[in-house]
Amino acid sequence: MFGSMMDRPLLISALIEHAARQFGETEVVSRETHGALHRYTYRDAAVRSRRLAGALGGLGITYGTRVATLAWNNHRHLEAYFAVSGSGAVLHTCNPRLHPEQLAYILNDAEDVALLFDPSFLPLVEAIAPHCPKILNYVLLADRAHMPDTTRLSGLMCYEDLLAESVDQYVWPEFDERAASALCYTSGTTGNPKGVLYSHRSTVLQSFALSLPDTLSLSAHECVLPIVPMFHVNAWGIPYAAAMNGSKLVLPGPMLDGASLYQLIEGEAVTCCAGVPTVWLGLVQHMEAADLTLSTLKRTVIGGAAISKTLIRTLSERFGVEVRHAWGMTETSPLGTQGCLLPKHIGLSADEQCAQRAKQGRAVFGVEMRVVDAQSNELPRDGKSAGELMVRGPWIAAGYFNARQSVLRDGWFPTGDIATIDSDGYMQITDRLKDVIKSGGEWISSIDLENAIAGHPAVMMAAVIGARHPKWDERPVMFLVTKPGQALDKSEVVGYLRGKVAKWWLPDEVVFLDALPMGATGKVQKTELRRDYADMLCLSA
């Protein structure tokens, strides 16, 4: 027997309409590509989103059609978020840092018929256009004044002209909430990128979970700055959640250096942020160098990669910013866990609290987690038993775009992470399935080693990789980048690690580099290290 409730779908268009009706005067501030700040309100954003939706219809873009974007975090990209999905089409956010060949691959794989892009990507788009025959419409996210005099793109359209010529009375269509809303490709470390196809349902449900007090705690009294790019898992869903709660939204554009972010946070009175660890390192370095403080920022969600205790303590103790470690992936929309402390942790020492915060956090309502052994048997939630992390929930992927078969195992999504879960639900990733170092039949966690050395004052970044070894099968080799003006040698590194990790975990080799190869989403690319240092990763007994 069904309930007697209304059968109303959860749609993305309702988010911007809610913001316009309930928070019409609340500001959306965004950094234009050329540096200036643009200000308007949710009411303005709704009007322009409707006009864009109307214009897309005029271009023959209909329900289910893929529309690609190559854009920074700015107000026009925000309008595309609501207009493309709201109209029933699918928003395909592309990562401009991908190799042009990979970019052309995903544009063709997604069968995008239109591409909306920021002026800074014009050369890139001109270069890949010949390889993307299915793209019929190129739209430059700019006004008439910023259109190029000449371009190799035939029929390049001006975004502001499109809006000006569009209808004013567009009405959002209603459809099944399971309809596809957005498409994001994983920067797969192996093989071609795979597309994750989000739905209106998964997006709205995740927005609720993201907004809860113990997650990001979004309200009309908060000002949120998504540093995480809008081309990367929908900026973790923040643009949607901000509209749901009427939070002031600040979009940083392309300038993610410490100085620009600091100026934006202080200038707009930002109260909460979200970004990957590397961005925070840059911000902290800038603030420490210039001896600056933060006057409004209360908390930040950090995810996308493991975060060091040093960064957590620096942010909380020196800058008064609460770090909430979150875990997720493209396939989880991405919100999987939140790292807000429990009441029983409030009395703990700074050290103990930091240890809790360094864990990947606890599953938010809507996401179920378990760790399993190689035979898919669930392992105890004892904080010790490590196994592959499996997740399940309404905003977790069941499969990939254009892929026929499900990727689920017993109805659960296999994350490829090795993790433990404790009795409070705290999940802690010990390694990636593919990065864990198998030495003498035992496992060595590359991440634990990286975190251990990250505490050294002279260390900026570290990556540990398993090197083939005739006797032990694999042994750890550590790649290190020291801070500017700092130097280290192998004996100092090993000496620092001794006592912090098991003796047999100590790296056999330490390689010092000027920089580590970073991926498009700000993660160290161990695959490149494995390729570039193949010979060094082949040890002798």
Add this chain to the structure above:
Amino acid sequence: MFGSMMDRPLLISALIEHAARQFGETEVVSRETHGALHRYTYRDAAVRSRRLAGALGGLGITYGTRVATLAWNNHRHLEAYFAVSGSGAVLHTCNPRLHPEQLAYILNDAEDVALLFDPSFLPLVEAIAPHCPKILNYVLLADRAHMPDTTRLSGLMCYEDLLAESVDQYVWPEFDERAASALCYTSGTTGNPKGVLYSHRSTVLQSFALSLPDTLSLSAHECVLPIVPMFHVNAWGIPYAAAMNGSKLVLPGPMLDGASLYQLIEGEAVTCCAGVPTVWLGLVQHMEAADLTLSTLKRTVIGGAAISKTLIRTLSERFGVEVRHAWGMTETSPLGTQGCLLPKHIGLSADEQCAQRAKQGRAVFGVEMRVVDAQSNELPRDGKSAGELMVRGPWIAAGYFNARQSVLRDGWFPTGDIATIDSDGYMQITDRLKDVIKSGGEWISSIDLENAIAGHPAVMMAAVIGARHPKWDERPVMFLVTKPGQALDKSEVVGYLRGKVAKWWLPDEVVFLDALPMGATGKVQKTELRRDYADMLCLSA
């Protein structure tokens, strides 16, 4: 085209399992009917809920079967919330304050096959049992020690025995999230009570909206006390939302007098509450009489009836409790609006802020609102145009239990309230469609008159009713209850109102009573006043 997300249903069983896994040690404290406090954890509650679900299955209760409860806010009622709905059956919460005949009517209308009830209701249940032939199982919510020596109920079962004999490894079933979860009858002012049938989907979605920072703001760091009864619109959904967020839950049992509530709030360090205005009046009177203060309570949601500015100011200015006025009804699950101030109100004077808080609040995400004229045309959101309030959303009723036809108008639920909506989305109820006084072609708001006189220091309660009048069609008559030891006469009342309301709004008659007839849900029953004072409500020119 659909997204590639998992097709996972939103189920109530997931709420208690989430609480058990992520907040296993968090306390649930409840006042037993005989006065003692009972304490256990969400982990305990989950174990016992599973055992109850197993026991219900043993009684032959299956998917869609209705199970009734007659119980106060206590831990066994909480277990029934999760066990009955979680097992796929329908939880029918009955209001013990209903007239026995009405109670028998709804038990028969719902076709309940089981009734779980608190010991204090044994005489009531014995009295109605002969009129409820469909009820096959009577379960007393007590342990063996509290079972009666003799009872007219044949085969009365002991709740604790049922649990003790039940299985330990119950696994919650999975089914369509639109499945009915709970049934609540509206204490209809006209005709027989009508049943609103909630679904798992509507319940979980409302829990998200209720938990957001600007609504009740529930987190693992809050301790919430639902004073609103669990037999009244599921205690506004707080038991579900508390489990979703791991908030400490305090259930007050039958003792809702000011002294008991105060002792519970201070004793358990309650941080947020929810209840109807009358309950708050009692608490404030107790605290003022004993010159007490509140040390942990931060905010309360008040709804169910219009709330006076006096109460708002007393709670905020004298006791430091933020009042968040919410509006809803049984048909809206009930969350429709929240009254959290906007950032632009922070700078306002106490008077101006109070004026904002006295409004019914702003639609939460998921609920759409509009006011329409008699021809169903939408009226402007200008804060002036008054019309019938229409609502729409996934947790709004489309119809009633056992009623074939939908009650919607153009897809919207007609609330029967007369309201305005302003440009910020603030909704303000000016009257009930049936209570508004039509005088000389104009409308007089009975509620505005009641609120105006509520400010008088000698007034405890007031109700204004339209009396038939040969010349003006209708004219206002005011029924007043003065505070203990206080006295008033008509001229003082009219004198106090003069200047506060339009001259032609001044009541023609003022009737002083020792008490006003209160309904089972703490609302003044104007129908009884109309019946008992029929002659007095027929004025002459």
